[in-house]
Amino acid sequence: MRGGVQADGVTGDSDLDEDVILLSAGVLETYSVHILAQGIVQAGKGAIKRLSERYADNGQHLHGSDWDGRDIEHPVVKGVREDSGKGLSGMVNGRMIRVGRYAYVTDGEHGVPNNPADVFTTPLAADEMATFVSVNGKLTARIVMKDIPRENAKESLDRLRALGVKRLSMLTGDKAASANIIAKEVGIDDVRAELFPEDKLAAVRNASAEEAPAQPWWDRVIQRLTGESITRSITMMVGDGVNDAPVLASADIGMAITDGTSTAASESAQVVIMNDDIACVPRAIAISRRTKRIMLQSVIGGLSLSIIAMLCAAFNLIPVVAGAFLQEAIDVVSILWSLTALIDKD
Known part of the structure; x- marks a missing residue:
């Protein structure tokens, strides 16, 4: 922050x-x-x-x-x-x-x-x-x-809450008095100050377990089949310091904020913001969610139309040649719909 x-x-x-x-x-x-x-x-x-x-x-x-x-x-x-x-x-x-x-x-x-x-x-x-x-x-x-604090830090945190991020914590090696002043300005309640790098690492690793949601039965079945739960809490660490590198690597999602130069933090993170703007954190989440939504729409929509076309062809409702062209048209529509993810609506 x-x-x-x-x-x-x-x-x-x-x-x-x-x-x-x-x-x-x-x-x-x-x-x-x-x-x-x-x-x-x-x-x-x-x-x-x-x-x-x-x-x-x-x-x-x-x-x-x-x-x-x-x-x-x-x-x-x-x-x-x-x-x-x-x-x-x-x-x-x-x-x-x-x-x-x-x-x-x-x-x-x-x-x-x-x-x-x-x-x-x-x-x-x-x-x-x-x-x-x-x-x-x-x-x-x-x-x-x-x-x-960064000029747009409070606004960015408010937008994260609007996106459904339930818990925001500050992990810092600074003195508690200084950290609490900054946290109060930007609206963070959970402040953990005077931490060493290993303390930050432990806090990030334990974050998902501290407020773990109840796992539904269907998710337990999926976890047994795939080895991963889809309803568990995801911990994202955002950092810009050299000491943040191991913490970024251990988080579910590590996001480094840099000014465009390569740092230890940016080398360890899965996501790197290159313009040193914290407003890109909620924007990145919004973009990822929109991309996932469009991807699922394209896949499900394309498969559904293909199944309908195959059933029509199987019952001889459409000529074979028309069915072939129809399949190509469905593929083109699915691809074009997927490309709408490139449109910046933020």
């Missing part, structure tokens, strides 16, 4: 302009594959726009900036290195920039408190998190971020 992370602002004691810090951090984070990086990247793009406007208005050098306003959008980046789980470092316009965990960005700096709360005294809200920035080996700023 999460639309990403929004960087709300920068706090810190530095001679550098706030937008210059955001721009430097945003440019550096474009090299990161971490899911939180996109929020900082977007904040950096906003900083570029604001700096460009300010240079245009002032027509002169800005305090706290070494750009002259002519090439703000193309800073020089060198020596980028990402330490998994810690942060990112690199040279941006001649400055050594580090972005990441507090211990990572302050490594090697003397006289810095061990607790970031002793430096940045404004407490974080329940749905906020922070990443830190150092410039040339000196702690410079704290970038405050918060989880934000």
